[in-house]
Amino acid sequence: MRTAAMALTGEDALLLAAARTGDRSAFEQLVRRHARAAARIASRLLESREDAEDVVQDAFTNAFLALASFRGHASFKTWILHITFNLAQDQIRQRARRERTFGRGGHDGAALPCPAAGPARHAAARDDAEHLQRVLEELPPRQKAALLLKVYEGLAYAEVAAVLGTTPGAARVYVSLARQSLRRRCEHLLGEGP
Amino acid sequence: MKRPHKVGCRAWRGRLLLHVDGELPAAPRIAFESHLEGCSLCREAVDFHLQVEELLHRSCGLEPDSGFEDRIAAGVLRRIDAAAPSGAQTAPVARASRARWFLVAAAAAVALLLSRELWLPCFLPQPGRGAERSDSPLACAGTPPAPADAVAPARLEAARRAVYDALFQAGCAADYRGEFELRTASLAAEDWPIEGIVVAAIKAADADFAAAAIRGAAELSLTAAVPALREAALRAETAPAALVALGQLAGDQEVDRLERLLVDARLAGPAAAGLARGGSPRAARTLADALARPEVRELALTALLDMGNVGLGELLRRRAGGDAFAAQALAARDLPSSEQVLELLSACADPEVLEAALFYAHESGARALPALSALFATPRLRRAALDAVVRIGGAAALYTLLGAGVETDARAGGPHAAAARADVRLAMVRVLRAAPDAPRLARAAARGPWGERLVETLLCANGTLRDCLAAVFADRECQPARRARAALGLAEAGALDGPRALGTVFETALLDQDAAALILCAAARAGAGAEHVTLLAPLARSTAEPLLERAAVIAARWRSDGEPPLPCEQARLARLLAQALPRV
Numbered sequence: 001m002r003t004a005a006m007a008l009t010g011e012d013a014l015l016l017a018a019a020r021t022g023d024r025s026a027f028e029q030l031v032r033r034h035a036r037a038a039a040r041i042a043s044r045l046l047e048s049r050e051d052a053e054d055v056v057q058d059a060f061t062n063a064f065l066a067l068a069s070f071r072g073h074a075s076f077k078t079w080i081l082h083i084t085f086n087l088a089q090d091q092i093r094q095r096a097r098r099e100r101t102f103g104r105g106g107h108d109g110a111a112l113p114c115p116a117a118g119p120a121r122h123a124a125a126r127d128d129a130e131h132l133q134r135v136l137e138e139l140p141p142r143q144k145a146a147l148l149l150k151v152y153e154g155l156a157y158a159e160v161a162a163v164l165g166t167t168p169g170a171a172r173v174y175v176s177l178a179r180q181s182l183r184r185r186c187e188h189l190l191g192e193g194p
Numbered sequence: 195m196k197r198p199h200k201v202g203c204r205a206w207r208g209r210l211l212l213h214v215d216g217e218l219p220a221a222p223r224i225a226f227e228s229h230l231e232g233c234s235l236c237r238e239a240v241d242f243h244l245q246v247e248e249l250l251h252r253s254c255g256l257e258p259d260s261g262f263e264d265r266i267a268a269g270v271l272r273r274i275d276a277a278a279p280s281g282a283q284t285a286p287v288a289r290a291s292r293a294r295w296f297l298v299a300a301a302a303a304v305a306l307l308l309s310r311e312l313w314l315p316c317f318l319p320q321p322g323r324g325a326e327r328s329d330s331p332l333a334c335a336g337t338p339p340a341p342a343d344a345v346a347p348a349r350l351e352a353a354r355r356a357v358y359d360a361l362f363q364a365g366c367a368a369d370y371r372g373e374f375e376l377r378t379a380s381l382a383a384e385d386w387p388i389e390g391i392v393v394a395a396i397k398a399a400d401a402d403f404a405a406a407a408i409r410g411a412a413e414l415s416l417t418a419a420v421p422a423l424r425e426a427a428l429r430a431e432t433a434p435a436a437l438v439a440l441g442q443l444a445g446d447q448e449v450d451r452l453e454r455l456l457v458d459a460r461l462a463g464p465a466a467a468g469l470a471r472g473g474s475p476r477a478a479r480t481l482a483d484a485l486a487r488p489e490v491r492e493l494a495l496t497a498l499l500d501m502g503n504v505g506l507g508e509l510l511r512r513r514a515g516g517d518a519f520a521a522q523a524l525a526a527r528d529l530p531s532s533e534q535v536l537e538l539l540s541a542c543a544d545p546e547v548l549e550a551a552l553f554y555a556h557e558s559g560a561r562a563l564p565a566l567s568a569l570f571a572t573p574r575l576r577r578a579a580l581d582a583v584v585r586i587g588g589a590a591a592l593y594t595l596l597g598a599g600v601e602t603d604a605r606a607g608g609p610h611a612a613a614a615r616a617d618v619r620l621a622m623v624r625v626l627r628a629a630p631d632a633p634r635l636a637r638a639a640a641r642g643p644w645g646e647r648l649v650e651t652l653l654c655a656n657g658t659l660r661d662c663l664a665a666v667f668a669d670r671e672c673q674p675a676r677r678a679r680a681a682l683g684l685a686e687a688g689a690l691d692g693p694r695a696l697g698t699v700f701e702t703a704l705l706d707q708d709a710a711a712l713i714l715c716a717a718a719r720a721g722a723g724a725e726h727v728t729l730l731a732p733l734a735r736s737t738a739e740p741l742l743e744r745a746a747v748i749a750a751r752w753r754s755d756g757e758p759p760l761p762c763e764q765a766r767l768a769r770l771l772a773q774a775l776p777r778v
Binding site: 024027028031032035036039040043053056057058060061064065132147150151152156157172175176179182183186 | 211215217242243246247249250251258262263265266267269270271273274
């Protein structure tokens with residue numbers, strides 16, 4: 001069951017226990033295990049690879065400094081995603097304030113490249129991907145984060161709720177609203193129904 | 195191209211997304227999948243969501259490059275070194291960090307509270323969500339919201355309007371909960387505490403808005419709203435809605451208060467509705483007591499009937515106990531219908547109410563028979579329902595049982611089928627024994643499509659229904675095969691006049707030779723001998739010969755089976771045939 005993943009068990013628990021004693025290599029292992037998931041969320045929220053990597057590093061640093069107070073009610077992955085999400089939101093707010101003051105600045109505007117996709121496929125999918133990227137960009141942050149956590153990270157609603165700091169019911173509503181927006185905006189990318 | 199609105203059918207909409215996300219537990223998943231097979235609307239909705247998922251996965255430009263982990267790990271370790279030069283001192287560093295965050299958070303909280311104090315008394319006091327938030331995994335590492343955002347007047351006004359719209363519009367919708375969640379989702383996205391807002395909105399000065407919030411609290415089962423609802427019940431303009439909601443949310447806790455309000459002409463309606471919403475047996479008793487008061491009798495009856503089985507059961511129970519007001523109330527509405535009795539009997543676990551319903555069924559006669567017959571297949575209720583049918587009695591009861599017997603046979607194979615058939619058959623015997631005109635009843639039923647079943651029942655009655663068997667045998671309009679079986683039953687019971695039976699062979703032989711042969715055998719068993727064989731004289735030789743051969747075959751079969759219905763008559767029959775054939 002997915003909900004079982006909420007509990008702190010298995011290798012993460014061992015690594016965490018070691019990291020709490022000051023074992024930096026154990027914490028490094030935790031970083032390597034979960035950095036990719038955190039980066040996926042951060043890069044989608046921030047639409048900038050550099051900013052995303054910065055936020056991910058901050059998130060793991062904060063987590064390391066707060067290890068003593070981590071009670072293990074949620075999984076380490078949920079915890080780190082939660083921190084990443086909040087830091088990314090802070091970044092978005094700061095960026096909004098900057099833009100209000102200095103006008104809209106540029107960011108790289110591209111998500112991290114997908115190594116699995118070959119050049120031909122990448123080119124063919126580029127238009128669709130760009131459109132989808134724009135639609136995702138326009139989603140409210142919580143809807144976007146909930147959708148990404150659900151679809152790309154495969155988290156259960158209870159875990160999505162833990163990351164966003166809300167209830168599972170609200171998480172479901174966010175995902176539902178995000179899907180509705182996608183449906184409205186991406187009709188032309190979807191095949192005909194059966 | 196405009197696509198249809200793919201949200202599935204209303205009843206299953208809540209499960210659709212959970213199914214797509216693979217979060218539906220086994221039992222509802224199986225139910226939903228079987229629903230999907232027959233529902234194109236839901237199938238299309240599921241397909242659509244899967245296409246959206248595929249679209250998202252197709253755009254996979256999110257995966258970091260291969261050296262990503264190395265970069266992140268190195269960067270994190272560098273930052274940790276910068277924050278805490280000695281890795282062994284992680285814990286003290288964490289405490290210092292937490293203390294720092296606590297100060298920032300406290301400052302922000304004070305700013306937030308101060309800012310909200312300025313406007314919340316007007317409309318939306320901030321409810322506490324501290325406990326919920328304290329469990330957040332970010333309690334030690336998050337960042338507080340920017341105070342500037344919380345005090346922006348435009349944002350507050352927008353939120354106020356959004357909550358108003360959500361409550362008011364959702365209050366007008368059939369699916370309140372779904373509508374409300376959708377409409378308040380954007381507020382939840384901004385961290386507005388929706389449940390607290392509903393409680394606060396109940397106290398709003400705008401009566402329409404408060405009433406919408408009260409309905410919302412009831413629909414959302416917001417028990418935290420009970421104190422606010424009690425306050426709202428004291429306000430003239432919100433009292434009706436609040437009383438109804440209180441009955442639903444507080445249940446038995448509010449029964450006394452609502453009962454007292456039944457005397458208030460202005461609030462009696464909402465109070466009765468509140469009791470009905472509560473739906474408890476105690477509320478039903480309170481409403482049934484109110485039937486004695488003419489000024490609220492109609493309200494109480496309506497509320498009782500709104501309660502469904504609980505209310506109807508209470509009415510029937512009182513009626514069975516001789517309560518004249520309950521009897522009047524039921525009679526005035528011509529209640530209950532056979533469908534209501536059926537539903538009540540099927541769902542009711544209270545033996546007292548069950549007895550009352552069956553008593554009602556007995557009193558209401560043939561009207562209740564369809565409802566009762568539907569219970570024959572339910573082992574728990576079958577005998578009680580059959581008893582009620584027997585008490586109703588008469589032709590209608592007999593035909594109901596005959597029809598039920600056929601249905602029971604159609605479902606044969608279940609573990610209770612044999613027991614059900616036996617019970618139904620016994621009930622038929624009891625109906626016939628109790629009927630003053632049983633022979634006439636049996637004769638009429640034997641002619642009908644269920645005649646075989648009737649004769650079979652008569653044969654199982656251990657000879658107690660000989661007059662019915664005789665009536666069937668004597669009926670020339672009855673099918674010969676049924677008459678023959680009746681003749682055999684009479685012969686076994688020693689109630690057949692053999693020579694007279696021989697006289698009927700002529701009339702049946704023309705229609706059914708097998709039946710005539712059986713009657714011949716029955717007559718032989720009942721004492722018809724060679725001296726009576728002249729009674730077969732009207733038969734043509736071409737008819738008589740095969741008939742007698744058939745009778746001989748039947749006798750031989752009985753002999754070879756070793757279970758002779760006529761063990762001591764075989765020699766007599768053989769002798770009869772030997773003598774009769776040359777003479778005919």
